Amino acid sequence: MKRIETEFTKMMGIDYPIIGAPMFLISYEELAAAVSEAGGMGAIPLPNFRTTEELKKTLIKIRERTDKPIGVNIHLSGRFDWKEQLGLCLEAGVKFFISSLGDPRLILDDVHASGGRVFADVINLEQALKARERGVDGLVAVACGAGGHCGEIPTIILVPYLKSKTGLPVIAAGGISTGAQMAAAMAIGACAVVVGTRLVATTESRALTEYKKAVVQAGPEDIVCTDRITGNRATWIAKSIESFDRQPHVRSKRWREFWSAGQSVAQVDEIKSAAEVIREMVQNYHEACKRLVSSIDPGKA
């Protein structure tokens, strides 16, 4: 299918500006490699791995499946041995790093020296300006309603706001499950989108089958946003957290028991392969763009 060219696809050498979200306990080699092979960019969150040996094995498995670009979410808070993680990722040819929790300056030089890019997860202008000051290459605008830890500002406001105030490339995260939604993100200035919730309900995701089914069955009204579970605002399928009794910090067991998903469950109607999701998104993107062109120039439709 026809490539979609943006600042991000050119920067990364990929066909489509679709990043498969690095999702805790969900995104491993199967999902990341499938998204990259389909022309997007798959990504894994490094907190999935308790030891560097586990990470090393996963990176090897990814490279057995694909030689295309992949990304990672790296936590720089000091809780993880980020130096060793970084070394392994660079060795495996990882070119895209989404930094969260901590100072991205710790990794900028090494990533740049290997030809990679560092984008920072941000939810507001204050965080975006701080990230720019620290020298990141771009921002991931995490909006309200996104799966996982989410922001408070809708995608449609946050993306153009951060882009105009910082001048940095901005990737939209939150509420994007279809190609038409991706076209909307491009229209407001995004150079790519991060797709999380849609990919939870794929054959390659490590979510439990009941969790995948719950994502398909849920509507946006079934999603609650609360800081009760992890201490930070995050979105959950309401039913899955009914039994939660307040605890200060979530353990990974909790993440398995409690199912995070964003409001874009609204557009998730079937468990599919990641390749199908990407293919349909791209097709739907082209159709949406054609509709827009025909609305201003019926002759060109």
Ligand SMILES: Cc1cc2nc3c(=O)[nH]c(=O)nc-3n(C[C@H](O)[C@H](O)[C@H](O)COP(=O)(O)O)c2cc1C
């Ligand atoms: C179950 C789940 C786990 C997530 N875990 C992480 C994570 O570990 N690191 C990260 O950077 N983002 C994580 N996210 C957030 C995604 O990267 C992304 O910002 C979000 O899913 C985009 O919104 P969407 O779900 O509406 O597509 C997670 C999202 C979900 C649904």
